[in-house]
Amino acid sequence: MKKIIITSFTAAVTLLLSCSKKIEEANLQYPLLNPVKADANAGTWKPVLLSAPNEFACAAPIATTSPDYIIQLNEIKSFQNDISAAERDQVNYWGAGAVLRWNEIMRELVARHNIPPYQNPDGTYPVPSANNPLAYPTFPFANPPYASRAYAYLSAAQYDACIAAYYYKQLYNRAAPFTVDANIQTLLPKSTLPSYPSEDAVVMGVSVELLKLLFPGDQDYINQKAEEHKRARLVAGANVRSDLDAGEALGKLVAAKFIARARGDRAGAAVGNATIWAQQEADCVARGELPWKSQESPARPGMLPLFGKVRTWLFDSLTMVTTVRPPAPPSTSSQKFKDELNEIYDFSKNLTREQLRIAHYWADGINTITPPGHWNYIAANDFVNLGFSEARWARNMALLNMSMMDAAVACWDAKYTYYNPRPSQMDPRIKTVTGLPNFPSYISGHSTFSGAASTVLGYIVPSKAQSYTDMAKEASISRMYGAIHYRSDCEMGLVTGNKIGTYAVNRGHTDGAE
Amino acid sequence: MRKKYYHMYKLAAVLIALLSFQNPAAAQTDIDGLLMQKGFFCVGPTAGKSSWKNYWEGTFKRDNANLGTVSTTAYMLMGNYGITDKLNVLFGIPYIKTKASAGQLAGQKGLQDLSLFVKWVAKEKHIGKGHLKGIVIGGWSSPVSGYTPDLLPLSIGLHSKTAMFRLMADYERGNWFTTLSGTYNFRNNVELDRDSYYTTEMHYTSEVKMPDATYFNLRVGYRSSTWIIEAIADKWTTIGGYDISKNNMPFISNKMNATKLGIHIKYDTDFINGLSFVADGFTTVAGRNVGQASGFSGGIFYIFDLGKKQKKSDNKKTADK
Numbered sequence: 001m002k003k004i005i006i007t008s009f010t011a012a013v014t015l016l017l018s019c020s021k022k023i024e025e026a027n028l029q030y031p032l033l034n035p036v037k038a039d040a041n042a043g044t045w046k047p048v049l050l051s052a053p054n055e056f057a058c059a060a061p062i063a064t065t066s067p068d069y070i071i072q073l074n075e076i077k078s079f080q081n082d083i084s085a086a087e088r089d090q091v092n093y094w095g096a097g098a099v100l101r102w103n104e105i106m107r108e109l110v111a112r113h114n115i116p117p118y119q120n121p122d123g124t125y126p127v128p129s130a131n132n133p134l135a136y137p138t139f140p141f142a143n144p145p146y147a148s149r150a151y152a153y154l155s156a157a158q159y160d161a162c163i164a165a166y167y168y169k170q171l172y173n174r175a176a177p178f179t180v181d182a183n184i185q186t187l188l189p190k191s192t193l194p195s196y197p198s199e200d201a202v203v204m205g206v207s208v209e210l211l212k213l214l215f216p217g218d219q220d221y222i223n224q225k226a227e228e229h230k231r232a233r234l235v236a237g238a239n240v241r242s243d244l245d246a247g248e249a250l251g252k253l254v255a256a257k258f259i260a261r262a263r264g265d266r267a268g269a270a271v272g273n274a275t276i277w278a279q280q281e282a283d284c285v286a287r288g289e290l291p292w293k294s295q296e297s298p299a300r301p302g303m304l305p306l307f308g309k310v311r312t313w314l315f316d317s318l319t320m321v322t323t324v325r326p327p328a329p330p331s332t333s334s335q336k337f338k339d340e341l342n343e344i345y346d347f348s349k350n351l352t353r354e355q356l357r358i359a360h361y362w363a364d365g366i367n368t369i370t371p372p373g374h375w376n377y378i379a380a381n382d383f384v385n386l387g388f389s390e391a392r393w394a395r396n397m398a399l400l401n402m403s404m405m406d407a408a409v410a411c412w413d414a415k416y417t418y419y420n421p422r423p424s425q426m427d428p429r430i431k432t433v434t435g436l437p438n439f440p441s442y443i444s445g446h447s448t449f450s451g452a453a454s455t456v457l458g459y460i461v462p463s464k465a466q467s468y469t470d471m472a473k474e475a476s477i478s479r480m481y482g483a484i485h486y487r488s489d490c491e492m493g494l495v496t497g498n499k500i501g502t503y504a505v506n507r508g509h510t511d512g513a514e
Numbered sequence: 515m516r517k518k519y520y521h522m523y524k525l526a527a528v529l530i531a532l533l534s535f536q537n538p539a540a541a542q543t544d545i546d547g548l549l550m551q552k553g554f555f556c557v558g559p560t561a562g563k564s565s566w567k568n569y570w571e572g573t574f575k576r577d578n579a580n581l582g583t584v585s586t587t588a589y590m591l592m593g594n595y596g597i598t599d600k601l602n603v604l605f606g607i608p609y610i611k612t613k614a615s616a617g618q619l620a621g622q623k624g625l626q627d628l629s630l631f632v633k634w635v636a637k638e639k640h641i642g643k644g645h646l647k648g649i650v651i652g653g654w655s656s657p658v659s660g661y662t663p664d665l666l667p668l669s670i671g672l673h674s675k676t677a678m679f680r681l682m683a684d685y686e687r688g689n690w691f692t693t694l695s696g697t698y699n700f701r702n703n704v705e706l707d708r709d710s711y712y713t714t715e716m717h718y719t720s721e722v723k724m725p726d727a728t729y730f731n732l733r734v735g736y737r738s739s740t741w742i743i744e745a746i747a748d749k750w751t752t753i754g755g756y757d758i759s760k761n762n763m764p765f766i767s768n769k770m771n772a773t774k775l776g777i778h779i780k781y782d783t784d785f786i787n788g789l790s791f792v793a794d795g796f797t798t799v800a801g802r803n804v805g806q807a808s809g810f811s812g813g814i815f816y817i818f819d820l821g822k823k824q825k826k827s828d829n830k831k832t833a834d835k
Contacts (some may be wrong), residue, residue, distance in 0.1 A: 432618045
């Protein structure tokens with residue numbers, strides 16, 4: 001008996017100790033980038049900000065027969081002489097795609113910084129400062145509008161940088177190192193494109209500069225990633241040093257143009273001030289409506305009250321007001337409003353497990369990549385299997401993210417124009433299963449982002465259009481399950497988002513990439 | 515010659531279930547040095563409540579006006595069966611309900627985790643006038659409902675399958691005793707409803723790797739055939755995990771540590787043979803990424819003789835010198 005017991009205990013413990021908890025993360029399983037179509041003509045595509053693909057100069061490369069080039073080939077050979085397992089992992093990680101990985105790095109930074117500041121002792125709230133990013137509250141508070149803007153600038157800049165790089169590739173037509181020297185191993189699928197300037201490096205160069213602007217306290221991390229990226233390209237035998245240097249330099253030049261736009265796009269003033277906050281509330285009262293109030297304790301000023309004034313990508317500010325802005329929500333004194341409020345109370349009382357799952361799947365609340373980031377992740381998971389070139393990746397992500405930033409602007413415009421209260425403000429019995437966002441209700445941000453994203457993704461991947469539409473509807477209704485939005489918020493959010501997505505699709509029809 | 519103690523298993527740890535951002539000390543552990551006699555089955559319900567207003571965000575102690583006081587109510591059914599005098603099996607299953615007194619987040623409720631234990635007296639020895647027991651305990655717990663662990667601090671549990679391995683020494687001399695135990699908790703990965711999350715870095719999966727944890731428990735007190743009165747100190751330590759960042763929400767794989775002090779009282783009635791009452795109270799004196807919870811609970815137990823060979827009275831009355 002004793003023996004049996006001891007044996008069983010020992011067996012159980014051994015089993016547990018050997019039990020593997022290893023988790024396979026989706027982003028580490030991506031296949032290597034291997035374009036179905038090289039998109040060698042991407043230098044002719046229509047840029048977002050560049051006046052022409054050669055607006056910024058890229059000097060002619062040295063000849064592949066020159067002694068300096070031979071030295072660069074030997075650098076690759078010295079790296080390849082003894083490739084460690086870690087180096088191979090790096091080659092494969094970056095080999096999945098430069099646009100993909102730098103988008104992923106930005107998502108990581110967004111999630112890290114997506115936490116609202118803790119209050120001051122007097123009950124006010126400090127505002128993060130870009131000039132002192134590491135002091136608490138650290139800069140930025142990467143909330144959904146901030147994140148949408150960050151993704152948009154990164155993607156649009158990557159796209160223009162690719163156009164410039166592909167232009168010079170065709171112009172200079174310098175062969176890749178593995179073509180010049182048969183002794184160079186290639187650890188990645190062989191690109192048919194000329195390798196100068198490197199498309200990986202141009203994406204890296206432009207991304208580093210944009211990330212430094214948007215996440216100035218994380219430069220050490222950003223620079224480390226850039227070094228890893230460059231080394232991975234050399235170890236892989238995909239580029240020589242001068243391919244990378246030229247790409248990086250070109251990327252930085254393109255970045256400067258986007259940074260200049262970012263500094264002037266009014267996002268820096270989106271926090272507003274006490275006078276503006278009071279005015280927005282007073283305007284709502286003057287219309288005879290009940291204004292939104294912060295239900296945080298202590299009361300926190302609404303999130304980015306002037307984000308609706310930020311400069312958009314796909315339409316101008318007049319179009320936004322006349323064409324994109326949704327009509328006013330049901331009056332808080334109307335029967336329709338009361339019915340919609342009761343509907344949310346019922347959800348809060350009788351939520352099913354499946355509805356809770358949906359609320360949490362799409363919650364994308366604090367410390368996450370935000371709803372725009374979630375759609376970036378959805379896009380990335382699909383794009384990795386579609387054999388896009390770097391240029392096409394950049395173009396598709398730019399369309400997606402420009403539409404989502406414009407969705408944020410239009411949504412925030414509606415929120416602070418109408419200043420509509422949340423369900424839990426109107427009925428204190430309503431409790432939520434997800435964090436209550438600290439800004440007015442109408443229209444739903446998740447719905448607007450999702451409406452835009454699903455429209456753009458359905459255009460890029462027509463075979464999945466219905467699936468994206470279904471996802472957007474689920475993301476939208478998840479906010480009703482969470483008991484934080486009315487049906488009108490969600491439905492008008494989707495309509496507005498779809499409308500904005502169509503602007504991006506129309507751009508896609510004329511950008512030369514179809 | 516001393517006779518062995520044949521005491522009913524008691525439920526000191528009921529309340530641990532209620533700890534805070536979730537219940538470090540595994541809900542329904544058998545944490546004392548006593549065993550049921552062969553053929554006897556002790557079973558009964560407990561009810562308890564715990565609450566906290568302050569919590570530790572990492573090492574920073576704070577309150578949160580958007581939560582107010584977070585309280586947890588637990589109802590639990592527990593049982594203990596004596597396979598032999600030295601080998602017992604135990605179970606526990608709690609129904610838990612949480613509530614925040616302020617803010618907008620909805621309280622959660624439901625059946626939490628079923629736990630099963632095997633308890634075995636591996637060694638016994640008389641030392642002078644005292645009596646020393648070495649006990650080995652293996653435990654397993656698993657969620658019995660689809661509750662979400664992703665709404666801390668209001669989730670009713672962490673939804674992790676857990677295996678526990680515990681070594682215990684129980685020493686008694688006269689009516690006085692002390693029990694010391696150490697437990698290793700193996701915790702399985704947890705599945706969330708979302709497919710990405712951030713810890714100290716980004717993860718693109720719905721699975722969360724849970725840090726294991728250790729648990730030490732020290733008890734000192736008085737035992738007679740009618741009364742058990744004991745003071746308890748315990749410490750739950752998460753091996754690995756990470757701190758809640760400033761003003762962030764708690765997450766299941768946080769480094770949750772807690773040191774608690776408590777008392778446990780058990781009274782075996784004289785008027786109905788086999789009927790007993792228990793009462794517990796505890797308070798948290800130190801912690802990390804948990805609420806500073808205090809609580810109390812009470813329970814009623816009855817012993818059934820399933821073996822039919824012995825009488826219930828044996829169980830109680832042999833507990834003497």
